[in-house]
Amino acid sequence: MSTENGGAAFGDALIGALEEAVAHERGELAGARVDRVEITARHAWVQPPPAYTPEQIREIRHALSMSQQVFADLLNASASAVRAWEQGAREPDGPTRRLLQVAELNPDALTHTVQGVREFRKAPPPRLVAERPAIPFGTPRAGKDPK
Secondary structure, three states, X not given: OOOHHHHHHHHHHHHHHHHHHHHHHHXXXXXXXXXXXXXXXXXXXXXXXXXXXXXXXXXXXXXXXXXXHHHHHHHOOOHHHHHHHHHOOOOOOHHHHHHHHHHHHOOHHHHOXXXXXXXXXXXXXXXXXXXXXXXXXXXXXXXXXXX
């Protein structure tokens, strides 16, 4: 073989690869590493991420109690992109839609990376609910005279 354009080097590499393949087939390569996975494209299908409306994006951001800038940083996007999504001028791309889905379904998966203090988020006051037995609507209560 000629050495022009790496001909000899290619030929040697090809012969070496074939010898390695034959040795692997015979089980002679003890150190050969083969990674096997259970979930393959042949047997699985991943649903595409949902499309989000501007209102839904805003609701996700508000549920996280974040400014547009912090939300943009969380999604690795720009604040102007978040603003455009919320105004309906642009739509998020595929990876960002998947991150929005994660933020919606499992916000802790993303928010654990946010550092800082939630200064403006106050805990809601405790709800005081009197315990009483459930009475069907229209049933007179004890002590009341139905007239």
